[in-house]
Amino acid sequence: MPNIEEQRRVYYDFELELEAYNLKGIVQKFPNHFHDYYVIGFVEGGRRHLWCRGKEYDVAAGDLLLFNPRDNHCCGPVNGENLDYRAVNIKPEIMEQAVGEITGKKYLPHFDRNVVYQSETAPSVNTLYQSIVDRAPRMEREENLFFLLEQVIGEYTTPIDEITVSEPNPQIQMLCEYMERHFYENITLDELLSMTSFGKSYLLRTFTKETGVSPYRYLQNVRLKQAKKLLEQGETPVDVSGMTGFSDQSHFTNFFKEFIGLTPKQYQRIFQQPAGSGSAAKEQ
CATH class of the missing domain: 2.60.120.10 (Jelly Rolls)
Incomplete structure (x- = not known):
């Protein structure tokens, strides 16, 4: 190629x-x-x-x-x-x-x-x-x-x-809502397990079937969503790293680029609107 x-x-x-x-x-x-x-x-x-x-x-x-x-x-x-x-x-x-x-x-x-x-x-x-x-x-x-x-x-x-909307499993929905609220904490599988009547294997299978991703991948996506919001608001990448539960800035940067295709700093610059511009900003 x-x-x-x-x-x-x-x-x-x-x-x-x-x-x-x-x-x-x-x-x-x-x-x-x-x-x-x-x-x-x-x-x-x-x-x-x-x-x-x-x-x-x-x-x-x-x-x-x-x-x-x-x-x-x-x-x-x-x-x-x-x-x-x-x-x-x-x-x-x-x-x-x-x-x-x-x-x-x-x-x-x-x-x-x-x-x-x-x-x-x-x-x-x-x-x-x-x-x-x-x-x-x-x-x-x-x-x-x-x-x-x-x-x-x-x-x-x-x-x-x-359009039909299927009813989510209430225990899986509860776990999703918990991770949405506590994304910055060091959540463990055992912690999630204690909130349900499931066994560990059944929890992993059911959660993945219901959401399309594993519990850890779901938590990663929640953290990524929150990180994007904070970067858009002007928080520094190093601060965002700690605020969203990542172990260090290097891990955060690598993870962010793996999913988004840009570094946190590059993504943040998109939202630094040029003076007099009403439309768009860019980063290459």
């Missing part, structure tokens, strides 16, 4: 309140994880093997990727190929508001598939991404966002009257 210079570019649109990013020349594997926001992205180049919600996919240039909040997924390169990928991250509250304006009904949509091969929607993702990068007028960016969402909601989401 040719040696392509690695680029990691992330932009935050302060007016639309969404992230747009491009990973180019990347061979990094991304471990099993989830997000608390929607992801709409497409592959521009480089094949990847993707695991999502218990299914496997081989994706390539022109394929559209759709992740609901909490869809656990991971991916790795095929034959060491360099990834070129663009995507936008949309907060649930922003998605709900947009869906209300598009459909007349305020609800959180659910993507009914994670991969759409050779999708005609991919160019719309790129159009929105590019308008954010170029700091186009707000009206243009808003139009691009709504045109994209109209397409994906109309073609790739479950109709509102067919």
